[in-house]
Amino acid sequence: MNSRDHERIAKALIWTAALFVLAVLAFILIYILARGLPRLDWEFLTEIPRNMGRSGGVSSTIVGTLMVTSLAVAIAVPFGIGTAFYLAEYTRGGYITRIIRFCAESLAGIPSIVYGLFGFIFFVIFLGLGWSVISGALTLSVMILPTLIRTSEEAIRAVPNIYREVSYSLSATKWQTIIKVVFPSALPGIANGIILSVGRCIAETAAVILTAGSALRMPSSVFSPTRTMAVHFYILAMEGISMENAFGTAALLIILIFLINVVANTFVNRFVAKGVKR
Amino acid sequence: MSVPSQNAKLKAKSAHLYYGAYHALKDVTFDIPKRAITAIIGPSGCGKSSLLRMFNRMNDLIPGARVEGDILLNGESIYQKSMDVVSLRKKVGMVFQKPNVFPMSIYDNITIGPKRYGIKGRAELDEIVERSLSQVTMWNEVKDELKKPGLLLSAGAQQRLCIARALAVEPDVILMDESCSALDPESTMKIEELMLELTGKYTIIIVTHNMEQARRVSDMSAFMMIDHDKVGILAEYSPTVEMFSNPKDQRTEDYITGRFG
Numbered sequence: 001m002n003s004r005d006h007e008r009i010a011k012a013l014i015w016t017a018a019l020f021v022l023a024v025l026a027f028i029l030i031y032i033l034a035r036g037l038p039r040l041d042w043e044f045l046t047e048i049p050r051n052m053g054r055s056g057g058v059s060s061t062i063v064g065t066l067m068v069t070s071l072a073v074a075i076a077v078p079f080g081i082g083t084a085f086y087l088a089e090y091t092r093g094g095y096i097t098r099i100i101r102f103c104a105e106s107l108a109g110i111p112s113i114v115y116g117l118f119g120f121i122f123f124v125i126f127l128g129l130g131w132s133v134i135s136g137a138l139t140l141s142v143m144i145l146p147t148l149i150r151t152s153e154e155a156i157r158a159v160p161n162i163y164r165e166v167s168y169s170l171s172a173t174k175w176q177t178i179i180k181v182v183f184p185s186a187l188p189g190i191a192n193g194i195i196l197s198v199g200r201c202i203a204e205t206a207a208v209i210l211t212a213g214s215a216l217r218m219p220s221s222v223f224s225p226t227r228t229m230a231v232h233f234y235i236l237a238m239e240g241i242s243m244e245n246a247f248g249t250a251a252l253l254i255i256l257i258f259l260i261n262v263v264a265n266t267f268v269n270r271f272v273a274k275g276v277k278r
Numbered sequence: 279m280s281v282p283s284q285n286a287k288l289k290a291k292s293a294h295l296y297y298g299a300y301h302a303l304k305d306v307t308f309d310i311p312k313r314a315i316t317a318i319i320g321p322s323g324c325g326k327s328s329l330l331r332m333f334n335r336m337n338d339l340i341p342g343a344r345v346e347g348d349i350l351l352n353g354e355s356i357y358q359k360s361m362d363v364v365s366l367r368k369k370v371g372m373v374f375q376k377p378n379v380f381p382m383s384i385y386d387n388i389t390i391g392p393k394r395y396g397i398k399g400r401a402e403l404d405e406i407v408e409r410s411l412s413q414v415t416m417w418n419e420v421k422d423e424l425k426k427p428g429l430l431l432s433a434g435a436q437q438r439l440c441i442a443r444a445l446a447v448e449p450d451v452i453l454m455d456e457s458c459s460a461l462d463p464e465s466t467m468k469i470e471e472l473m474l475e476l477t478g479k480y481t482i483i484i485v486t487h488n489m490e491q492a493r494r495v496s497d498m499s500a501f502m503m504i505d506h507d508k509v510g511i512l513a514e515y516s517p518t519v520e521m522f523s524n525p526k527d528q529r530t531e532d533y534i535t536g537r538f539g
Binding site for chain 1: 334336339341364365367368372376381390393394395440443444447
């Protein structure tokens with residue numbers, strides 16, 4: 001066998017691997033959309049579930065999902081970005097940095113059901129928040145912190161050091177340098193981390209079912225219990241209530257995540273990266 | 279040395295620089311005349327940039343950097359405890375080696391400095407932008423595209439934008455750290471012309487590897503080298519004409535005639 005054959009075989013193997021991954025993804029997407037899309041109509045989007053979800057729509061779960069997710073991200077983002085700036089700009093690899101980074105990495109490795117259990121014991125019972133949007137959001141915000149910290153820290157470190165030097169040479173303070181120069185330059189990367197976190201919140205079941213509950217009525221405030229879309233289709237499928245509606249919800253969830261990604265990317269490209277785009 | 283003391287803008291007095299235990303610069307003493315161009319020349323690694331960065335305390339950003347001796351700006355120590363580094367850097371601006379335009383519009387690149395110390399009025403900022411860009415002879419080229427990203431300009435124009443950005447803060451002194459080394463000959467010529475024009479108002483200190491550039495633009499030349507202990511020293515400091523026609527130090531002569539470096 002000569003080196004050209006080697007090359008050919010290697011190429012074939014790599015192609016097969018890539019193709020296989022694509023095929024699996026395509027299969028899942030097509031399967032869910034094929035079974036779920038026919039169920040989607042105006043009623044499904046606007047009615048609350050009836051008869052345990054056997055009939056009616058999923059409107060309350062859409063609202064619940066959006067409330068839990070947006071609240072979780074709103075709570076986690078300031079802490080996550082703040083920690084990332086602390087790690088990247090205010091410490092020089094000392095003892096405290098190592099502890100914070102170790103904690104963040106450990107948090108990233110914890111299964112989400114454990115976050116659910118923690119949220120149930122701490123937010124739901126100890127703080128007396130009950131099964132509610134706020135309990136679910138607080139739990140999720142803890143869960144997405146490691147992702148936010150890591151992606152933001154990487155984005156901040158990727159900002160060329162010369163920008164900081166130039167800023168200082170223009171008689172800026174450290175704080176002004178961070179706000180006016182480092183933060184805008186790191187924003188596209190930070191935004192990516194936020195998008196990733198939104199996706200994780202929307203798709204989460206275990207942590208949410210234990211903390212936000214599984215109530216089907218329309219949540220009236222952040223203290224109402226709610227059922228997110230992911231939890232809804234989990235219950236519909238697991239308890240054999242309605243596979244048809246489970247697939248409908250799953251298809252809707254996929255479309256929602258897709259839409260959020262499109263909107264977020266447009267936002268990043270149009271408003272955040274305007275300085276570098278032609 | 280040969281500068282009358284009352285004309286000195288900056289004075290280095292037995293200045294030493296250490297990075298941790300490493301002795302980078304030894305016993306540098308010289309006076310930099312106001313409204314003139316002083317060139318710092320010498321072989322790579324002799325501490326030219328380090329010396330330049332002592333004048334606006336940029337070395338403060340490097341962990342472990344320490345200065346002994348003193349540097350005076352207008353007769354006042356810039357290393358005294360009460361010195362406000364931010365206001366020092368407002369007086370002593372800096373242009374770096376590579377053009378490093380921020381990823382924002384031409385207008386925002388210029389106003390980022392002035393906005394920092396509280397200039398908010400649109401008219402005032404417009405005026406600063408026009409003045410700074412005119413000073414670097416760019417105003418007519420870009421006055422209709424101030425909203426365009428600065429990164430779209432050519433490398434030479436980007437560097438002139440960086441100079442305009444430094445001028446917008448209204449410094450007295452401009453430090454230029456090999457500011458032409460990343461540019462083509464034509465852009466280099468433009469920047470050199472610019473330096474000569476700016477000497478009417480500013481004290482300019484340049485670090486350069488380019489002997490011809492030092493000869494062309496500078497009034498005073500400081501020749502630095504590494505001594506036998508591998509520490510950077512100021513070997514000779516004299517008017518440029520004198521240094522290039524009749525160097526006092528044998529090492530200077532060897533360097534400027536291209537025998538080493």
